[in-house]
Amino acid sequence: MALIGNLRHRPLRRLSQLYLGLVLYGLSMALMIRSHLGLDPWDVFHQGVAERTGLSFGTVTIGVGALVLLLWIPLRQRPGLGTVSNVVVIGLVVDATLALMPATDPLGLRIALLVTGIVANGAATALYLGARLGPGPRDGLMTGLVARRPGLSVRLVRTVIEVTVLALGWLLGGTVGVGTVAYALAIGPLTQLFLPPFTVSDTVAPAPDGAAPVAPVG
Template sequence: MFEIFKIKNIPQKSWSSEKPLNFKPKVSTFLLLCIGLAIFGLGEGLLLVSTTGNSPWSVLAEGITKITGITIGTSTFLVSVGVLSLWIFLKQKPGIGTIMNIIIIAGVIDLTLIYFDPPTSIVSKYILAVVSVLLVGLGSGIYLIANLGPGPRDGLMTGLTRVTNLPIAFVRASIEISVVLIGWYLGGTVGIGTLIFAFGIGPAVAASLYLVNKI
């Protein structure tokens, strides 16, 4: 069980792309990338449905939605495009996975909000919050192993780490805290679910990488 906490590298599978900047991946690689991103988007959407508190970037997306009136999926899409534009200054190069990340996650979030209703009991809300974090972790593991380019937020993290030479943990924490504060100021939902996501997403991603690697 504790082996999941020892993972330091993204595993390589037979269906993994040999390099992130691969614009002609195997069909299996592309399909699993899309499946992973769809699961990721479902998890993000279900956390919103739980009404217990959103993930940091969804807090920002919901805050923008309350200001502009656009859907959370559309807001997520625009935030992702905005983050991706920062890559220009960081000399990061997007891959197919980067583009699909922007499109699929935003679309699935909106579909999830359309077809799922919030739970009625407190217990079921927090169970849903935990399940949603596990789904985001599972989707992350699959999409990362596909190795077709990082998502806009992950690319921002690695780019800033390279440019500033600061520890990756500090850079990631600084980004997430800043995003939550801005989103909360705009009216995004912050709650226990936000904490569940913050503390649970790391182990969930590690567990997903471990399990997918064993399959």
């Protein structure tokens, strides 16, 4: 089953890394929200919808994730455990963190929250992607569209999607600012930096002298 995916190999490592990454992702989102200096494109959209509907930020995140996941059906994408967990866990964590974290006014502290949130988001992305238990619904939408339209590049599809949700979120009242630009510039390099040590290998290293094979650390 696709939902089980790679859990046959190193399940404890994969599960713990997946959920640590998702929890950290929700925490990083809350830090950026509390900075009031700008959000990433999807969170600008989530915040805009939350402002218009009166729903909590986490509830909107879960709802949008579920709707995006429905778009996988015509693309013939198959979700993994990480995909379903992504929809639920991040929204719950961001709401819980926002409830416990008061708003702050000093600009220096807000900048610190923004920088910490962006770095934590990069690490969180590498953690849950490195577990290889399925991408998030938004990432899967992007890769599914590319797979169905081989002439399109990942960069083009991602840019079109994120510019669209950013514009819609801004029109709905989401926060666009220096943090939005900083996130766009930093998240790719940060994820690339953190991904190698967090990627769990599917290969099994051969043992010497006919001993039982041992899975490599990683």
